[in-house]
Amino acid sequence: MSTTQRLSSLLVATMFIVLLALMVTFGVRSADAAQPVGECPEGYDLVRNKVVLKGAGLEEPDPSMDGNGDGYTCLKILDTGSGTRATWHDNTL
Numbered sequence: 001m002s003t004t005q006r007l008s009s010l011l012v013a014t015m016f017i018v019l020l021a022l023m024v025t026f027g028v029r030s031a032d033a034a035q036p037v038g039e040c041p042e043g044y045d046l047v048r049n050k051v052v053l054k055g056a057g058l059e060e061p062d063p064s065m066d067g068n069g070d071g072y073t074c075l076k077i078l079d080t081g082s083g084t085r086a087t088w089h090d091n092t093l
Contacts, residue, residue: 038091040074046091047075066090 040046049061049071065073067090078085 036072037070044074044076
């Protein structure tokens with residue numbers, strides 16, 4: 001095996017190890033980002049913001065839905081007798 005071939009093989013192996021390390025690093029970050037930061041008070045359910053948007057018929061989230069930026073909010077559905085209402089606040093407890 002020539003010096004050029006050895007260097008080429010070493011370069012490919014190094015690139016593979018670097019790529020693998022990057023994939024592991026970003027995989028851990030993605031898993032951490034998927035976890036809720038806080039909890040909800042009694043009577044509220046912890047849900048992803050996408051669920052609230054769909055259920056409330058909103059195009060964009062209200063700023064109060066996700067103040068801590070974790071992608072979750074606390075939701076409570078109320079039956080008022082004259083219709084269903086939803087109340088929410090960010091999961092900061």
